[in-house]
Amino acid sequence: xxxxxxxxxxxxxxxxxxxxxxxxxCSGNPLVDAGRVLGxxxxxxxxxxxxxxxxxxxxRTVQAILTQGRVRRGYLGVSTHPVPLPADLVQRxxxxxxxxxxxxxVGEGSPAGRAGLMLGDVVLxxxxxxxxxxxxxxSLLGPEAIGKETQGQLIRGxxxxxxxxxxxxRR
Numbered sequence: 001x002x003x004x005x006x007x008x009x010x011x012x013x014x015x016x017x018x019x020x021x022x023x024x025x026c027s028g029n030p031l032v033d034a035g036r037v038l039g040x041x042x043x044x045x046x047x048x049x050x051x052x053x054x055x056x057x058x059x060r061t062v063q064a065i066l067t068q069g070r071v072r073r074g075y076l077g078v079s080t081h082p083v084p085l086p087a088d089l090v091q092r093x094x095x096x097x098x099x100x101x102x103x104x105x106v107g108e109g110s111p112a113g114r115a116g117l118m119l120g121d122v123v124l125x126x127x128x129x130x131x132x133x134x135x136x137x138x139s140l141l142g143p144e145a146i147g148k149e150t151q152g153q154l155i156r157g158x159x160x161x162x163x164x165x166x167x168x169x170r171r
Contacts, residue, residue: 016052026050064143074141075170077110078103078117082133085122085155093160100124100155101131115152115165122155141167 016031016039031039031052039052064071080101090098100122106113117123123131127150131137140150145167152163 014054014057016054017049072143072146073170074143074145074167075110076112076137076141076165076167077107078112078123079105080123080134080137083122089155089158093155095124095160097124097130099132101134101137111165111168115163117152117154117163117165118156120156123152124155124160125153126150141170 026041027043029041030037031041037055039054040058041050041052043050061071081104082099083102084099085095085097087098089095103112103117103119103121103123106117106119123137125131126137126140129136129140146169147167149164149166152165154161154163
């Protein structure tokens with residue numbers, strides 16, 4: 001079976017994707033290759049295809065639980081939806097891309113709300129990293145990001161803005 005690592009779902013980590021569906025009875029079993037454990041199989045993470053959580057992710061998770069009693073995750077408190085940007089706006093603002101993440105929800109009292117993010121803002125990048133979809137933003141919210149200020153680049157009212165936000169911790 002061919003296995004490739006690629007970001008999936010809303011996890012900051014990658015999943016190992018195989019080219020075949022797994023029987024439900026295979027969930028929780030190791031995915032092995034020539035005697036090496038590559039990950040832990042799951043038949044429910046990606047519909048219709050075999051997926052495994054990489055062994056490195058499992059090790060980090062176990063270590064976090066043993067040392068901290070839980071797995072810490074960063075949190076901004078926004079709901080987003082990928083949107084294309086009008087060609088004239090892209091040209092007028094000199095943008096290198098034609099899309100962003102439209103903010104469709106801001107959690108009350110969330111780090112995003114405290115930073116002044118608003119419904120209708122279109123996020124282009126966070127911390128200098130361009131965002132294509134929600135998975136990209138989730139990958140920026142690992143435990144190392146908690147408490148750190150990051151700069152967001154967005155469009156509000158047809159104008160480009162930079163807005164700092166401090167990553168919170170999901171509880």
